[in-house]
Amino acid sequence: MMDKKPHIKPYLYGMLAGFGAIALSIIFFFLIYRFDGFGSAISTLTGILMPFIYGAVIAYLLKPVCNSIESFLRRFIPEKMNGLINALSVALTILFGLLLVYALVMMIVPQLITSVTTLYYTAQANITRFMYWANHLEFIENNEQIMELLNSAYAALNTNLDTWIKNTLLPSMQNIVSGAAIGVLNVVTVAKNLIIGIIVAVYMLASRKRFVQQGKLVLHSIVRPRWAQLITEEVKYADRMFGGFINGKIMDSAIIGVLCYIGCLIFKFPSALLVSVIIGVTNVIPFFGPFIGAIPATLLILIQNPIKALWFVLFVLVLQQLDGNIIGPKILGNTTGLSSFWVLFAILLFGGLWGFVGMIVGVPLFAVIYDVIKKLVIHGLQRHQELTLLNSYHDQFGDPADDAAAQPAASQPAENQ
DSSP: OTTHHHHHHHHHHHHHHHHHHHHHHHHHHHHHHTHHHHHHHHHHHHHHTHHHHHHHHHHHHHHHHHHHHHHHHTTTSOGGGHHHHHHHHHHHHHHHHHHHHHHHHHHHHHHHHHHHHHHHHHHHHHHHHHHHHHHTOHHHHTOHHHHHHHHHHHHHHHHHHHHHIIIIITTTHHHHHHHHHHHHHHHHHHHHHHHHHHHHHHHHHHTHHHHHHHHHHHHHHHSOHHHHHHHHHHHHHHHHHHHHHHHHHHHHHHHHHHHHHHHHHHHTOSSHHHHHHHHHHHTTSTTTHHHHHHHHHHHHHHHHOHHHHHHHHHHHHHHHHHIIIIIHHHHTOSSSOOOHHHHHHHHHHHHHHHTHHHHHHHHHHHHHHHHHHHHHHHHHHHHTTOHHHHHHHHHHHOOHHHHHHHHHHHHHHHHHO
């Protein structure tokens, strides 16, 4: 009777595995079949939790600042006043973030209003100047048909503009007002979520160490110590990847924005501050950022001064070469370990899924996924004793990032033996 129990376990495990596979298949089919309902439920849940999402993002971005301030305060405040150190660190961190946002808004908004006003009057002056120039060309002055055509086109433009304002714009003011009301409501909702998010960020920053320890307790209570250690290491790797990439990219973009502003002042490009902000903000996006920012910035300058727009394109090309070959590698290095192909793939994939945010977080997120798959592949090769394939791959392609990760795994069987 005692010998039958070991023979029962394989069948029991097989039954559980089969039941789990069937249950997962049913759940997957249900999600596919009711994808619209599932998507709307996720959207509703995301809308409810949006303040916490804002708070988590703010807290994660400000976490390095909070840690630096806390380390600085510990040099002057005794250890027994740990609560005071934590409270001061969080308060100074939030104050730093608010002052930074305030400074950016005060730089951007007045310049934006000035640039839009200048563009409006410049466009009108350019049209009038063009009509005056065209009317005084000799071959046009001697040709009455061209003169009549230009004058009639100019008159038709003014007439059509008046007609459009009277017949289209004014009757549709009600819809515009309704749309503006919806826009104001959306702005109020975003402002409410942002204010609550700042409060949530304060709590998260103040309790960040406690949350980490609670996460470890939950993790070790669910899985075995070996798997808990592996998951902890992967979470730490993801934190280093996201923190290093995003913070480094923000610093790199700030440097590029400042250099662009200095260059615009030197070469006297119009709307220098607004153009520099556009270049700096879009530079956060890997690969496509320089091109995305250069297009609207060039158009802003083109409307005011077409000749300087050409010089600005050359200036941006030089600036991006400086960033791609000197500044960016110094700050970021090869933090992701991804090739250019996978960087492009990650930006297009997550940018298509999540838009602008996906373009920013797509590269570090895919780097984490790539690292997990790489470790699983190495573990599978190690289990099937096929490490010669891995060594031949490294010898053929010579990827130093993969070599560094593969060497401990390759040496582990020898140690076990």
